[in-house]
Structure formats: C-alpha cells, structure tokens
Amino acid sequence: MQDTKVLNEDSDNGSSDSDVIMPVAKRVRRMIIDESSEEESTTRQSWIWQEVANTPIIWKYSEHHGIKASVLNNLGANPRILDLFFIIFDNKFWEILVTETNPFADQTIHDERKKRYVDDTWYSVTSDETKAYYALCILMGQVKKSNIQLYWTRRGVLETPIFRQTMPFKRFRQISRFLHFSDNETDDSNDRLRKDRIDRNDSASENVVIELSKSIIDKGYTLFLDNWYSSPNLFLKLHQRKTNVIGTVRNNRKNVPQDLHKCILKKGEFVWRSCNNLMALRWKDKRDVYMLSTKYRTIEMVEESNKQLQKVMKPKYIVEYNKGMGAVDHQDQMLACFPIMRKVMKGYRKLFFYISDMALFNTYIMQKTIYSRKRETYVHYRVNVAEAILQIVKLSDYKMRGKSLVETPLRLQAQ
Numbered sequence: 001m002q003d004t005k006v007l008n009e010d011s012d013n014g015s016s017d018s019d020v021i022m023p024v025a026k027r028v029r030r031m032i033i034d035e036s037s038e039e040e041s042t043t044r045q046s047w048i049w050q051e052v053a054n055t056p057i058i059w060k061y062s063e064h065h066g067i068k069a070s071v072l073n074n075l076g077a078n079p080r081i082l083d084l085f086f087i088i089f090d091n092k093f094w095e096i097l098v099t100e101t102n103p104f105a106d107q108t109i110h111d112e113r114k115k116r117y118v119d120d121t122w123y124s125v126t127s128d129e130t131k132a133y134y135a136l137c138i139l140m141g142q143v144k145k146s147n148i149q150l151y152w153t154r155r156g157v158l159e160t161p162i163f164r165q166t167m168p169f170k171r172f173r174q175i176s177r178f179l180h181f182s183d184n185e186t187d188d189s190n191d192r193l194r195k196d197r198i199d200r201n202d203s204a205s206e207n208v209v210i211e212l213s214k215s216i217i218d219k220g221y222t223l224f225l226d227n228w229y230s231s232p233n234l235f236l237k238l239h240q241r242k243t244n245v246i247g248t249v250r251n252n253r254k255n256v257p258q259d260l261h262k263c264i265l266k267k268g269e270f271v272w273r274s275c276n277n278l279m280a281l282r283w284k285d286k287r288d289v290y291m292l293s294t295k296y297r298t299i300e301m302v303e304e305s306n307k308q309l310q311k312v313m314k315p316k317y318i319v320e321y322n323k324g325m326g327a328v329d330h331q332d333q334m335l336a337c338f339p340i341m342r343k344v345m346k347g348y349r350k351l352f353f354y355i356s357d358m359a360l361f362n363t364y365i366m367q368k369t370i371y372s373r374k375r376e377t378y379v380h381y382r383v384n385v386a387e388a389i390l391q392i393v394k395l396s397d398y399k400m401r402g403k404s405l406v407e408t409p410l411r412l413q414a415q
Contacts, residue, residue, distance in 0.1 A: 047232060049257035049273035049280060054297045056277035059242045061220040067369055075370075081381075082388050084366050088359050089134075094127045096181060101125055104180035122174055128393040132166050133175045135389040137353070138360070138382050139163075148172075166390060168398050179349055206234040217241040222295060224324035230292055232256060235278055239294040246293045246321050249280070256280060260290065270315060272299050283315055293317050334361055334378050360385070 075083055102124045109120050125133075136151075143160050145151055151160055152169035163169075209229050218241050225234075225247030232255040235245045251261050257273040257280050265271065265284035272281045281291040281299065300316040335357040345353065364381045368374075376384075 045233070045236060045276060047255040047257075047275055049259075049275045051273055054274035054277065054279045056239065056279075056294050056297065058295055058297075059220040059239075059244050061222075063219050067366060072370075079370065080388075081367070081384055082392070084370070085360075085363050085385055085388075087366070088363055091127075094130055097130045097179070098125060098127050100180045100182060101130070101175070101178050104184060105174075105178035107184060108178065118177070119170075119174060121170075122178065125175055125178075126396075129167070129175070129395060131389050132393045132395055133172065134356075135386040135393075136163060136166055136172065138386040142379065142383055142386075162390070167395065171398060176345070179352075181348070181352060205229045206231060206237075209234060210237065213238070213243070217243050220244070222246065222324070224321055226325075227253075227290075232276070232278055232280075232292065235292050235294055236276055239277055244295040246295055246317055246324070247291070248321070249290050249292045251282075251288070251290045256290070256292075261288070268313060270299060281315060281317075283318060289318065291315075291318060291321065331358075331361070 071087065075087075105122050105125075108114055109118050109122060139160075139162065140148070140151065143151070145158070145160075149169060150158055151163040152172075153159055154164075163172075205228055209223075209225065213223065217238065220242055222244040223238065223246070225245060227248040227250050230245075230247035230249040231253050235247075238245045249256055257275075260271055260273065260280060260282040263271045263282070265282070265288075267284050267286075270281060270283040272279060274280070277294055279293050279296055279299075281289075281293070283289045283291070296317045301313045302316045302319055303311050304314050304319055306312050335354070360382065361378065363385075364378050367376070367381060
C-alpha cells in the first residue's frame with residue numbers, strides 16, 4: 001500500500017480538522033525496548049501536582065486540510081472510481097502480494113513437514129488475480145453468509161454467481177492459504193512476532209503512539225487517547241512536540257497524582273491537579289473517570305443532555321473527549337468489509353485485512369471530498385469498487401466443473 005500522503009492532514013469523521021483519534025487497542029504484545037536519551041530526560045521530569053491554575057500553550061492547527069493539489073491535478077477533471085482507489089492501492093502494493101505469495105507457496109509445498117497438508121496443484125498467482133481475489137473479499141462484506149464455501153454454492157436460494165464466475169472456490173482457498181507479505185528467507189524464524197511487528201524498538205504503548213504520530217506531530221493536532229496509551233510522560237512528550245492531547249488515564253499509571261482517588265466525591269463532583277502543562281481530573285459520574293489533558297487551563301462545566309434527555313453538567317474536556325472518541329465507534333461500524341476473512345485467517349493476515357479496510361475507507365473519504373454533492377454510502381462505494389475491479393482484470397481460463405460460465409455476464413445476485 002502506498003505510503004504517499006494524499007490528504008492535507010484531514011479526515012471526514014465528524015471531528016474538527018485538527019482532531020486525530022488513536023484506535024483503541026484490545027490487545028498489545030509487550031516487547032523490550034531501548035530507552036533513548038530523550039525518553040530518559042522526560043522520565044526524570046519532576047511531577048509535583050498542585051491545585052493551581054494550569055498554564056499550557058494550546059497549540060493551533062497549522063496545516064491546510066483536504067486533498068493535496070498535486071494529487072488533484074494528477075487525477076484530472078473527472079476521475080473514475082478506480083483512479084482514486086489505485087492512489088492508495090498502487091502497483092507496488094499488488095507487486096508485493098505477488099512477489100511474496102508465490103515464493104511462500106513454493107516453500108510451503110516443498111516443505112516435507114507440511115507436504116501432506118497442502119494442495120500441490122498451486123500455480124503462480126498474478127497481479128490481476130490478487131485484485132480479483134481482493135474484490136471478492138470486499139463483496140463478502142456486503143453479501144453475508146455463514147461460511148466462505150457458501151459463496152460458491154449452486155443452490156438457488158443461496159447462490160451468488162459472481163464468485164463462481166470470477167474464480168473457482170479451490171483457487172480462492174489456495175490464495176487465502178498462501179497469501180503472504182514478507183520474505184521468510186530473511187526473517188528470524190525464532191521470532192514469533194516477526195510478521196506483525198511494528199518496529200523492534202517500538203512496542204510499549206507510549207512508543208507506539210509516538211511512532212504512529214510521526215507524520216502529524218508539530219502541527220497543532222489534538223490527539224484523543226484511550227487509557228491503554230495515556231500517561232503523564234507521553235502527554236508531556238507530545239505537548240513538547242506542539243500536539244494537544246486529551247485522554248482517559250488509569251489512576252495507577254506512573255506519575256498520575258495519587259491524592260486524586262483519596263477524595264470522597266458525590267456524583268457530579270470533581271477534583272483536579274496541574275503540573276508541567278498537564279491537567280489531571282477525577283470526575284464522579286456513575287463511576288470514577290480519570291482524565292489527562294494539555295489543552296485546558298481550567299475546569300469549565302457545560303450542560304449536556306444524557307440518554308434520558310435530562311440536563312446534566314459535565315467538565316467541558318470530557319464532553320470534547322466523548323465527541324472525539326465517538327468517531328472511533330463510527331469508524332469501527334464502517335469498517336465491515338472483511339468480517340468473514342478476519343474470522344478465518346491467521347493472525348498477521350487478520351492485520352492485513354484490518355489495515356486494508358481502513359485504507360479502503362480512506363479512498364471513500366477522498367471520493368466524498370472530491371464529489372461533495374454526490375451522496376453515496378460506504379456500502380455502495382465498496383460494491384462499486386469491487387465491481388469496477390472485476391471489470392478490468394484479466395484472468396486465466398480456470399478449469400470449471402459442469403456447465404461453462406464464460407458467456408454469463410458478471411452480476412451480483414443473492415436471495
């Protein structure tokens with residue numbers, strides 16, 4: 001997938017131009033890291049929390065949002081749907097799939113330990129074949145079935161002809177089995193995390209955030225972080241890099257003021273402390289909510305309606321946090337392209353389909369930005385992309401059982 005930035009630091013997720021939401025990690029493997037001198041100096045920062053006014057510099061967003069002019073010029077006046085798609089899913093992306101999948105298939109087939117478990121009728125996959133495979137995976141998110149083989153059924157009440165017409169189930173299963181993204185010959189076979197490691201030195205939650213934020217720091221963005229990532233040290237680092245941060249935090253996290261949870265609070269009450277341009281807050285709702293922020297100088301209460309439409313008072317930056325993190329829930333609802341593939345795939349392939357889902361959603365954002373007057377849902381966009389891919393790919397003549405389907409027009413059908 002191309003690492004070229006096509007958006008001027010913006011996304012269409014209902015947040016402001018400067019808001020960025022880090023996805024919530026449900027599971028993170030811990031690895032040993034080497035602390036840099038910068039990290040050590042930040043860690044040695046003294047943390048004396050007091051109930052005094054916070055005086056942080058609130059960074060202003062300094063970038064232009066939207067699609068870059070150079071990208072728009074290359075697209076021309078009337079870009080087609082795949083012109084946008086292939087900006088992110090470029091030729092290099094498909095070449096990697098082909099150049100890594102084929103050798104991996106050969107290695108697996110000729111491995112004496114695995115020979116009895118693999119299908120030796122495999123032949124090399126092509127770039128067009130991987131595109132067709134990807135298009136079918138997209139359609140599986142639209143036409144829901146309980147297992148993959150049902151997409152190839154000939155039973156009238158369940159039949160979806162587009163899958164059989166594109167490639168046999170056996171071939172789809174082969175590609176799924178051997179889909180690969182890295183060279184096993186150069187990887188350390190003793191490293192169980194080698195296929196989905198972000199970086200050998202970037203595994204702790206703080207370092208993950210710093211690494212993934214490299215392209216947006218120093219620009220006045222506001223990050224919203226879940227309590228898995230949040231810590232005073234991380235917030236201080238980000239604030240020093242001209243980035244505002246708001247997030248929930250665990251009350252036992254290092255350098256969080258310990259006297260916050262000693263206070264007895266009634267529902268709606270709060271207690272706060274400030275230090276090093278950070279504000280720490282404990283607010284009593286149905287349960288205790290612990291927050292950190294570099295964006296607020298004081299605790300300002302605002303009125304908001306709850307689910308029962310009752311007016312309640314909440315700290316303003318909790319309201320802003322809820323609004324920002326609500327975009328994560330919305331995005332997760334939209335990312336439903338490959339549910340069955342993520343269900344049946346191995347770990348690193350699950351990650352591939354998740355990242356592909358986000359990349360496809362980004363192409364939809366681009367589509368909406370260019371055609372602002374065109375009302376097209378993400379569901380329709382996905383189907384249009386898959387259909388357009390299947391119309392341009394050139395596939396070999398597969399050996400089909402039964403009646404030939406070559407003359408049957410491609411169409412989507414489900415009952």
